[in-house]
Amino acid sequence: MWEALQHAAWVTTLQTTGWLYGLVLVVHYLALFSCVGTIVLLDLRVLGVANRNKPLSPFAQHLRLSTWMGFGAAVVSGFLLFATKAEIYAEVTPFRVKLLIIGLAVMAALAVEWSVARWDRAPVVPVTARLLALLSIVLWLGAILAAVEIPALTGIG
């Protein structure tokens, strides 16, 4: 399956066209910065470290579009980059670890998003909320760490 993907005509075009590959890489970086940065900010707010004096829900609404537009663009561009070396990426452990961490991080981020309105009505942000926010930060920063370790551990990148 990965072999067929990697050798599809459009993937070959992407891999051999320098500016096109670069463009996808630029989109991937911008999208992931937008996604991870805004998620971490919301988590910091839940933890009470950022913007404590303002209510939680409006802050979450501010960031929502950047977060999920960024996530969508990062997934699409990430898939395109994956496709150019699909056979190798699918085989290496650090890449699988990265995907696993991202999967867990998305669940943590969604759990925070869905609970924000409820936490906002509570007199103080519950301890479980803070733990969830902390977990989300650790997972998202873990995803970036896993990503930079892929070239370092496997030589692919």
Next chain:
Amino acid sequence: MSDVVWAGCRWLESTPWGVMVRDSTWMYPVMKWVHFTGLSLWLGTILTVDLRLLGVGDRRHTAAELSNSLCAWRWIGFFVAFLGGFLLFSVEATTYVSHAGFRLKLAVLIPLALMWHVVVQRKTRAWTRAEGVSATGKWAGLIELLLWISVVTASVGFLLTNDLTYA
């Protein structure tokens, strides 16, 4: 390139931190991680504010409110990104400055984008009106967006065409 810049780069490569990151097997990717973590906070918030100036985003809140509420962590992100970037640069400073794309990023695009960012940050409130963002504000947001995209583009250009030994 001027001898002073070259000598400065040679010196950076010989500093304790330059040697330390270069000789360690784990520190180089960790510095990349620090750089990207800082960039996420810095660029994530900047893109959000610029898009809001352009009318994209949550309409119930103004670009000025958004800019203010993100200000502190935006600059924390900047300094984290700067620290990681500086350490990465120190490992092979001469290779970095030998690359035209990287020189463009460091000497032109980043200073320009930073100065523009400070202007936008100061003026966002004035550009925000009851009926929306003024035309000047929209243009300023668009220009800032394009400046930071050009910084990332130069960086990716460098990533794809460099002669780094340690990357």
